[in-house]
Amino acid sequence: MRRSVPLLAAVALIVALTLTSTGGDNVVEVTELDDIVDALRRSEKPLSLYSLLEGGANILLFFPFGAALGLRGFSIGKTALYGFVLSAAVEGTQLLFISGRTTSVDDVLLNSLGAVLGQVLLSRFMPARVLAREDPTP
Numbered sequence: 001m002r003r004s005v006p007l008l009a010a011v012a013l014i015v016a017l018t019l020t021s022t023g024g025d026n027v028v029e030v031t032e033l034d035d036i037v038d039a040l041r042r043s044e045k046p047l048s049l050y051s052l053l054e055g056g057a058n059i060l061l062f063f064p065f066g067a068a069l070g071l072r073g074f075s076i077g078k079t080a081l082y083g084f085v086l087s088a089a090v091e092g093t094q095l096l097f098i099s100g101r102t103t104s105v106d107d108v109l110l111n112s113l114g115a116v117l118g119q120v121l122l123s124r125f126m127p128a129r130v131l132a133r134e135d136p137t138p
Contacts, residue, residue, distance in 0.1 A: 007068035011086070014061060018090045022100035029104040058110035059117065062087065066118025070126075076116060083115025084108060 062083055069079045087108045094101035 004072075006064065006071055010064035010068045014065060014086065014090065017061060018101075019093060019098055021098050024100035026095060026099060027102040028095060029102060029106065055106070055110055058107050059114035062111045062114030063118035063121070066115035066120075067122040068118075069115070070119035070122040074119070076119060079119045080112055080116050083112040086115075087111035 065086065066079050066083060069082060074082070090111075091103045091108055095103040
């Protein structure tokens with residue numbers, strides 16, 4: 001039960017921050033990592049500070065989720081999968097039910113990356129003996 005609390009808190013945070021209406025029309029973006037790819041190519045169009053912050057926020061938002069899955073003993077592959085599934089569910093919900101939100105493939109990829117990085121950082125700084133403990137509740 002103790003290890004369920006961080007996971008529930010992480011999911012609640014994601015839901016609270018992503019499934020609120022901002023008013024206006026919904027936007028769908030299907031150009032995978034377009035802003036980031038342009039920045040890496042050093043194109044003439046500079047990456048805006050807003051785009052950087054938005055991408056960073058997408059990664060950071062899923063850090064706690066990945067760390068919580070790591071605490072529960074999930075593998076990196078499962079963490080990536082569950083991060084992807086949760087993020088895709090959030091983006092689909094935004095598209096279908098929440099007005100004024102942008103649904104983006106980039107968000108799904110960055111959120112999934114955030115979950116994986118959250119678990120990786122947890123495993124680097126948390127003693128292995130703590131992570132290896134079994135959760136006493138079924």
